Amino acid sequence: MSDSPSDRSNGLFGIYVHWPFCAAKCPYCDFNSHVRQGGIDEVYFLDAYLKELAHFAALTPDKNVQSIFFGGGTPSLMDPKTAEAILDAIAGHWTIDANAEITLEANPTSVEAERFRGYRQAGVNRVSLGVQSLREEPLKRLGRLHSVSEAKLAVGIAQSIFERMSFDLIYARPEQSLGDWKGELQEAIGMGSEHLSLYQLTIEQGTRYFDLFNQGKLNMPDADLSADLYQLTQDLTEAAGLPAYEISNHARPGEESRHNLLYWRYGEYVGIGAGAHGRLLIDNVRHATATEKLPENWAELVGANGSGLVTDDRLTWEEESDEYLVMGLRLREGIDPKRYAQLSGRELQQKQIDELRALGFVEYLKNGNIRVTPAGWPVLDAVVADLAM
Secondary structure, eight states, X not given: OOOOHHHHOOSOEEEEEEEOEESSOOTTOOSXXXXXXXXXXXXXXXXXXXXXXXXXXXXSXXXXXXXXXXXXXXXXXXXXXXXXXXXXXXXXXXXXXXEXXXXXXXXXXXXXXXXXXXXXXXXXXXXXXXXXXXXXXXHHHTTOSSOHHHHHHHHHHHHHHOSEEEEEEEESOTTOOHHHHHHHHHHHHTTTOSEEEEEEOOOOTTSHHHHHHHTTOOOOOOHHHHHHHHHHHHHHHHHTTOOEEETTEEEOTTOSOHXXXXXXXXXXXXXXXXXOEEEEEETTEEEEEEEOSSHHHHHHHHHHHSSOEEEEEEOOHHHHHHHHHHHHTTBTTOBOHHHHHHHHSSOOOHHHHHHHHHTTSEEEOTTSOEEEOTTTGGGHHHHHHHHTO
C-alpha cells in the first residue's frame, strides 16, 4: 500500500473554536462549559486564542479552510469583535475558501439584533441556535434561561440576518408522549428553518440529570417509546422535505452543516480553546489532539507553551479506520470501502457485510458506498463493531 499523504487525507480542513463560557450550566450538559459570575477578561483570552492558532498554523501550513465553527459553551456571549479578531487571524494563517461555512452557536437569551449584525459583519454566515424546546415547562426542566417567545424571536432575527441557520431541539424528554412531540416538531418545522438538529436526550455521567436519574427522580421514556419517538421524527421530517442526512441532523438538500460533514467524512480540523479536540495529519500521521479543559489553566499553558495541548496521540492505521467507520456510518451517504482500505491497509470483510445485509442493517449504494439502513441506525454501534472485525 502507498504511504503518500493523498492516501490519508480527503482534502477537507476546518477550524473549531471552543468558547467554554456559559451564563448557566444546564443539568443535562456534559460539554466543557463553565460559568464565571464575575465576568471574564476577553482581551486576555483572545490573546491565548491567537497564540494557539499560530501554534497550529505552523504545524498545518498551506491548508485551505472550508469550515470554521464557534462552539461551546455559548459563543454568542463573546463580543463580536473577539470573533472578528479570531477570524482575521485564521485568514492570516491559512487560505479561507471563498465558499467557507462560518458557523456560530448561540442561545436565544444572548440574541440581540445588533450583536447578530456584528457577528455577520465579522464574517459569520451561519448560526446554530440552542432552542431545545418549544414548550415552557420542558425549557425550565432543561435548565434553559430563555422562554418560548424568546426562542421564536431569536429564530426570526437569525433568519433575517444570516444566509443560513439551524436550531436544535431535544426530545425523548422525561414524561414526553408521542402526541406532545408530534405537535412540537410540527411547529418547529413550520418555523421555516432549512436545517434542524433533533437529539434524543441522553443521560451523561457527571451531569445533574445523571444524579437525578440514579435517584429515580427522572421518568425517562422506555426503549419502545424512545424508538417510536425516533421513528416519528424521521417520518415527519422526511415528509416535510427535511430528511435525515445523519442520525440526528435533518436538512433540505444543500443545507447540510458543512462543518459537521467535515467531521463525519473524517476530514482534518484544528481545535483551539479550552477543551477543544482536533484531528490533524502531520507528516502523514493523524494526530488526535485535546487541550486543557479549565479555561484559566488552558490560557496559562498557551502563554507558556504556545498551545494548551494536554493530549497529542499519534493514531495507528487501525485506530484511523475505526474512527472512519464510527463517523462515516452515521451519514446517509455512508462510507467508501476504498477509503477504508487506504486508511486501514485492509479490506472490509465481505462475510460481515453480507450478514448485515441479510439482516437489513446495511446496503450498497450505486456509487459503491456502504451505508446503514434506517433499520440499522438504532443498532449502529453493533453494526460498526461487526464491520470492524
